[in-house]
């Protein structure tokens with residue numbers, strides 16, 4: 243066994259050195275090859291684990307030739323490569339692929355990277371022993387399905403998440419023993435529910451290694467339930483869940499309209515709650531706004547604490563990007579980080595996506611990461627929805643132009659350049675966003691709609707009479723729209 247292990251690691255080491263020789267560019271190598279882990283080698287098939295679906299696609303698109311060559315060199319013409327994709331919330335249910343060298347046939351394989359408590363994949367469920375069977379009196383070991391990097395350490399605190407974070411932390415210190423049971427975290431997508439719920443699980447495991455923690459998406463839960471009905475082992479299903487000390491159910495809204503699944507969840511919930519076990523639930527809506535859920539379930543959700551996660555402000559967005567870069571050991575100009583944080587302001591997942599795309603772009607094209615590259619990338623990669631120009635962003639560009647800080651806009655200062663910056667910010671916000679006059683006023687120094695209207699008129703007048711002013715307004719507009 244030990245020699246086998248050495249063997250696959252050695253093989254991958256050899257591959258890496260060939261790849262390193264070929265790439266010669268340490269950034270690409272660092273970004274795309276260092277995070278790969280060799281998993282096993284069987285019958286000339288080397289399995290490597292990659293961090294995400296995106297990562298796998300990128301390798302396939304850009305490095306398949308090199309990988310093929312390298313594998314052939316190491317394992318001969320029979321050599322093949324399989325990818326195993328680490329499961330995260332967004333990729334769950336997607337199967338990883340086998341790249342069958344040298345013909346590059348693809349075939350789905352079982353995900354090696356996660357061991358599920360219950361297999362939810364109908365096609366391959368025959369291969370997996372029934373996880374409900376509890377062997378003897380031994381305590382069954384349940385794979386918690388927690389993702390290491392979704393820790394509290396990596397979760398940046400801000401006004402947007404303070405309540406949820408501290409409640410989560412309290413729960414992790416004292417699972418089942420606080421008033422926050424259940425703890426319900428809610429927000430629109432991409433604001434950190436999944437991350438925070440994992441962080442709670444990880445922290446519980448750190449504090450109480452003997453506690454059984456399970457993270458499961460409501461979708462998995464529902465699928466497992468359906469399977470148990472089909473296999474006629476619903477009791478096993480229920481018993482399995484009744485063994486959990488800390489049950490984390492992500493995206494509970496998935497159960498909307500699924501009466502039978504809600505019913506079984508209701509019973510599991512009651513059982514666990516009565517036994518003082520902790521339940522953490524995430525949802526895209528507050529309990530009062532949930533639709534398609536049984537009232538008795540919603541009333542249970544209200545027993546504990548419901549805490550929302552809001553859109554992070556600019557400082558928190560910058561801190562999140564900085565933390566990511568720091569963790570990855572990558573340096574980036576502050577202005578580029580700011581640009582990203584200003585341009586993408588509604589969704590942390592998209593913010594991180596933009597950062598990853600930017601790093602990828604730069605490593606692929608061997609370009610240094612500059613503000614220009616960031617602009618081009620934002621145009622190309624980011625969905626239109628998040629490309630909508632925001633008032634924050636307008637303020638940033640306008641203030642940069644006047645060499646003043648953004649907080650001046652909200653200040654009481656009557657200094658000429660500040661007044662002009664404020665008026666221009668209002669003018670562009672009216673022209674380039676869908677925000678109402680009142681909303682613009684509120685964001686530009688807490689002014690009323692009449693002030694915004696006045697600002698727009700002033701700028702229009704100057705624009706028509708002052709050539710120099712017109713030129714700089716045009717330039718600014720171009721910058722904002724870039």
Ligand code: ADP
Nearest residue numbers: 396397398431432433434435436437562590591
């Ligand atoms: P949701 O479950 O609400 O859709 P996620 O938990 O999947 O959101 O978060 C999306 C991405 O943003 C994840 O990669 C997560 O790590 C990151 N993220 C969210 N909130 C924070 C935070 N406060 N600090 C650091 N990263 C965060």
Ligand code: MG
Nearest residue numbers: 331435436492
């Ligand atoms: Mg989520």
